[in-house]
Amino acid sequence: MQTFMKVFSKIKAFLGHTGFYFTFIVMIFNTFISLLYPEGNKVFETKYFWYILLFSAVYALCNFVLDIKFIESYLAKLSVHFILVVLDFAVVIGWLSGAASSQKTTLFVTLAFAFVYFIIEAVRAGVHFALHKKKNEAQEYQSLFSASETKNKR
Helix, strand or coil: CHHHHHHHHHHHHHHHHHHHHHHHHHHHHHHHHHHHCCCCCCCCCCHHHHHHHHHHHHHHHHHHHHHCCCCCCHHHHHHHHHHHHHHHHHHHHHHHCCCCCCHHHHHHHHHHHHHHHHHHHHHHHHHHHHHHHHHHHHCCCCCCCCHHHHHHHC
């Protein structure tokens, strides 16, 4: 039963993240389209919804990198996550969807995405380390090499 609950929890997290990313991205795209074309003569094409859903699903899978236990460094996990998400964006949104008119446009949009994502992740890392530092300061100090423990081990 414990294993089922863990699997169910992971599936629930995956679906929740996928739905959130999908909704957020579609909202951003629709906002940009309505700002660029105020007369309403441009519509967000339905085929792109599927590509955004695929991107969101792969992005949600990439989030599981942050839960890997054998990578101890949070910055290492964040770096792997960054690389995977940028590759996800480049492949799904840039290449598969065919939304960009040329390879230069795909490269520019991918680099712009990477830059924005990097800024967001830098803020996320800063918050993580600030909260982690606060949590560590609240804990009582325990020496790993106290004299009483070394006498008991001899």
